[in-house]
Amino acid sequence: MNLKKFLIIIAAGLTLTACASGTKKSGKMQGDVYTGSATIEYLATGVADRVFFASNKSTLTTAARDILRKQAAWMRKKKDLTFTIEGHADERGTREYNLALGERRANAAKDYLMTYGISGSRLSVISYGKERPVNSGSTPLAWSQNRRSVTVKAN
C-alpha cells in the first residue's frame, strides 16, 4: 500500500517538476520551495521544517522530498522525539475542502517520512485547512507559502 502510494508520488512529482522547471519563479521561490529566511524555522541546523505544495495538490515535489529525507535522517538520530505534521491550505479554496486537503498534504509528508524508516507511531497529523496562514497577503507568493506541511516537535 505504502510502496504503491510512494511510486505514485514519485511519478507525480516527476511530472510536476517537469512543468515547474519551464517557468522561472521570481524572488525567493526555488521550484515550489520558499527559501527566504523569514518563514524558515529549523528543526535542527540545516533542516527546514516545512514543505510546499502546488494549488489543490498534495503530491510532494522533488524539493519537498529532499527536505523530508533530511528530516527523516535527523529524526532517526532523535529516537525519543515525536512529531505532529500540520497540513495547511491557501485561502483560495472552500473551507471544508481545504480541511480535507490539509489532511491529505500532512499525510503525504507522513507517508514519505515513514518510507524513510520513521515509525508511524511517532508521527501524528493535524489539518488546519486555510485557518492558519503564515503569510497574510492575498498574493500568489503568499498563497504558495501557505500551501504547506510543517513538521513540529510534539514532545
Added chain:
Amino acid sequence: MKKILLIIFYLFAFNNSLYAIVEVDITRGNLDPLPIAVSPLYIEPGSEDITQNGKIIKNIGEEIAKVIEKNFKRSGLFNPLKKESFVQNPDVAHIKPRFEDWRLIKAQALVTGKVTISEDKLRAEFRLWDVVAAKEMVALAFSTTPDNWRRVAHIISDKIYQRLTGEEGYFDTRIIYVSETGEKTQRVKKLAIMDQDGANIKYLTLGNELVLTPRFSPKNQLVTYLSYFKNLPRVYLLDIETGVQEVVGDFPGMTFAPRFSPNGEKIIMSFAKDGNSDIYTMNLKDRVVEKITDHTSIDTSPSYSPDGKYICFNSDRSGLQQIYVMRSDGSQVKRITFGKGLYGTPVWSPRGDLIAFTKVHKGKFFIGVMRPDGSGERLLTENFYQEAPSWSPNGRVLVFYRETKTDSDGKGFSTKLWSIDLTGYNERLIKTETDGSDPSWSSLLSK
C-alpha cells in the same frame, strides 16, 4: 428557548379576500417593491412600560413598527413609506382606516396594530389592509412575555409576507455564525448567534479553541459544528438552550463538515484518515455510524435533500472539486457539475428544487444555484472570495460570507456576512459587531 416562546395565536378575524388586488410576485427580481405603510402600533392606555437592558422603551408600538419596516426593506420586496407622511393617527387607523388618506401617500398596503402590556404579558394585534381595494386582508393577535417584543415584530412580518407573497416568511428566525477577531494569521473564532436582522447577538464559546462551520438542526435548538478542542478537530453537538456540548462519535481522526439530516435525527459529516476523506452518518439516538462513501478521493461538504432520500456533496474524484448527488445509502453516485471551474459546498434548498453552491473560476468566487440534476446553473454573485451559502427556511434567500483581499502586509482583511435573493437581486450586508463567517440559518422558530 421553547419555554419562553409560548406565543398564543388568536385568529380573531380572517377575511378570505378573494378579490385582493395587492400581491407581491417573488419569483422574479423585484425592481418595483410594494409601497407599504406600517403605522406605529397603538398602545392601549394604562399599559406597563417595557424595560430592556435597564432602560425603558419609550414607545413600544413605534419600535415594533420599526423592526417590521426594516424586515420589509431588507427583503427587497416592500418599500416602507416614511412615517412623516402618515395622516391618520394609529388608534383610529387600526379601527377603520380612511383609505383615501393612505392612497394619497401611494400606499398599496397598510399595517395597523395595537399593543397591550399588563401583568408581565404583552398582547399585540395587527391588521393588514389592502388600500387599493379598501379591505382587510388579515388580522391576528399574539400574547407573549414583554421581553419577546422583537419576536412579535418578526412574527407579524412573517404573517404579512405570507399573506402578500403566498409563501412562508423567514423573519422569525436566527442565524448562527462564527465571530472572528484578530490578525489574519491568528484569528480568534467564537460561535455566535443572532436574530435574522442582526439583533440580539450572543456568543456561545469563549474563543479558546478554533471553531468552524456551525449548522442548525432543522427541527430543534441543536447545533453541530467543528471544534479544535484540545487540538483534536472533531464534530460537536451543542444544545443552545442548555449549553451542553458533546463530541459526535468516536473517530480516530478529524471529523468535519457536519450537517443534520432533515428530520434532525442524524448527523452527516466527513471523516479524514490517512489522507482520505469519506462521508459518514451518525444516528443521534442509537449512535450507529454508517460509512456512506468509499473512495480514495476527498469526499466532503455533504447535504441532504429535504425528503432525506438524496445527498449532495463535493468530491475531487474526477481530479478537481466537483458536485455529486447520490442516494442517501451512498448508491447511484452521479456527477452533476460539468461547467468550467471548481464547484463546492453544495446545499440543498429546503424547498427541494435547487442546490446552492460555491464556484471557483478564473480566480473569482461565485455563489450560484442549479437544479438537483445540474441543469439551469445561475450565478448570483461574483467576488474575490465568498462561499458557504445557507438557505432561509422558505428557500428564497441565501446567506453566505465574503472575505476581502489583503495587501502584502496582510492589511485590509475582513470577513462579513451577506445575503442575496434567489433572483440575484437585493444583495445586502448583515451588520455584526465583529467580523463573521460560516453563517447557518435556522428554521422558523414559531412553527
